[in-house]
Amino acid sequence: MDERDSGTCLLGHPCAIGGSARxxxxxxxxxxxxxxxxxxxxxxxxxxxxRVIGVGLGGDIYAPGVxxxxxxQVFEVEHQCALRGKGHLFIHLTKRPAAIDLTGIAWPDLPSxxxxxxxxDDRVYKLIQTLADHCGPQAHRWVSFEPVLSEIVLxxxxxxxxxxxxxxxxxxxxxxxxxxGNRRIIPPDEPGGLQWQWAQTxxxxxxxxxxxxxxxxxxxxxxxxxxxxxxxAWMQGPRDLRELPPEWETLRRKP
Numbered sequence: 001m002d003e004r005d006s007g008t009c010l011l012g013h014p015c016a017i018g019g020s021a022r023x024x025x026x027x028x029x030x031x032x033x034x035x036x037x038x039x040x041x042x043x044x045x046x047x048x049x050x051r052v053i054g055v056g057l058g059g060d061i062y063a064p065g066v067x068x069x070x071x072x073q074v075f076e077v078e079h080q081c082a083l084r085g086k087g088h089l090f091i092h093l094t095k096r097p098a099a100i101d102l103t104g105i106a107w108p109d110l111p112s113x114x115x116x117x118x119x120x121d122d123r124v125y126k127l128i129q130t131l132a133d134h135c136g137p138q139a140h141r142w143v144s145f146e147p148v149l150s151e152i153v154l155x156x157x158x159x160x161x162x163x164x165x166x167x168x169x170x171x172x173x174x175x176x177x178x179x180x181g182n183r184r185i186i187p188p189d190e191p192g193g194l195q196w197q198w199a200q201t202x203x204x205x206x207x208x209x210x211x212x213x214x215x216x217x218x219x220x221x222x223x224x225x226x227x228x229x230x231x232x233a234w235m236q237g238p239r240d241l242r243e244l245p246p247e248w249e250t251l252r253r254k255p
Contacts, residue, residue, distance in 0.1 A: 034066050041077050050087035052248050057091065062099040075105050082110055089247060093118055093144055097127060100134035109136025114172070114245075116142040120149045125164060132168040140245075141169050145202055146176030146217065148194045155197060158204035165209035172245050173206040175199050176217040187219045194218065196225035203241075215241040 044053055055061060061071055078090050093116040094100065102109070115135035117127045124143075131141060143165075145152060153161050164170075177194035178186045186193040199215070199222060206213050218226075226241065244252070 034063070034070075036067070036070050038073065041073060044077060044081050044086065044088050044090075045084065050251050052089045052091060052251050055090050055092045057093055060094050060096065061092075062094040062096045064099075068101070072105055075102075078110055078112065082112055087251070088112060089114060089251060092116060097131040097134050100131075102134070102136065109138045111138045111140070113139040114142055115139045116144055116172075118144045118146065119152065120145070120147060122150065122152060124152050124161065128164055128168050128170065140171055140247075142172035142174070142245075143170055144174040144176075146174055147178035147192075148175065148198050148202075149178065149192065151195075151198050151201075153201055153205075155201050158201045159208065161202070161205035162208035165205060165211055170209065170211055172212045172214070173202065175202055175213065175215045177219060177222065179217060185217055185219045188221055194222055196222040199226060212243040212245050213241060214243055 044051070055074060060066075061074065078088075081088050081090075089112055090110075091114045095118045097117045100115070113136070115131060117131040119127050128143060131143075135141065165173075178192045180186060188195050199218065203213065203226070215223075215226075
């Protein structure tokens with residue numbers, strides 16, 4: 001299923017975050033209507049190696065126009081992998097957490113699922129709570145702040161955001177900036193550019209809540225401030241800003 005513009009792409013083959021994704025998918029067409037490729041669904045069942053599998057990371061399988069039966073088939077494959085002892089991790093990401101409807105799905109809740117929500121503005125509290133209300137209790141939860149288009153929370157409210165991360169069991173946070181049509185990272189002094197103070201507020205909250213953090217697509221001026229002990233209030237010692245959850249790292253490093 002494909003929708004490169006605002007919609008949906010279910011890559012039936014394993015698509016791991018962090019470098020092994022091959023985009024664009026050869027099945028992407030110029031038409032943006034959701035398209036289902038059932039012949040690809042059994043790829044996670046056939047592969048011998050356990051993988052981190054992106055479920056529609058090129059789009060949104062919870063977007064309008066996506067047949068609910070397609071999603072049911074996706075969940076069924078995830079369930080079959082669990083029954084067969086596969087160690088895959090399935091990474092979901094949506095801008096529409098309220099559209100996650102597990103009604104009628106026989107096996108909607110698996111510990112192999114990482115359910116994520118994409119946040120680009122100050123609706124962060126509503127979106128995080130909606131994600132928690134709609135995904136299963138066994139699923140892991142993560143938030144993608146990419147691209148950050150405005151101030152997510154006030155700088156003085158980072159501790160409130162940290163409390164929400166803890167309350168709703170957010171384990172992983174991604175922070176990223178906006179790029180233009182030429183894949184150029186938009187600098188902070190241009191419209192749409194991410195301000196380093198916005199990123200710092202998220203970092204403060206994520207570190208306080210002991211979340212893993214992965215920063216990507218940040219302008220060099222933003223990186224300079226975030227890594228400078230004089231300006232980086234979040235910095236409490238050397239720490240990588242490109243961390244993945246331990247479960248993801250374990251699978252990525254397997255031969």
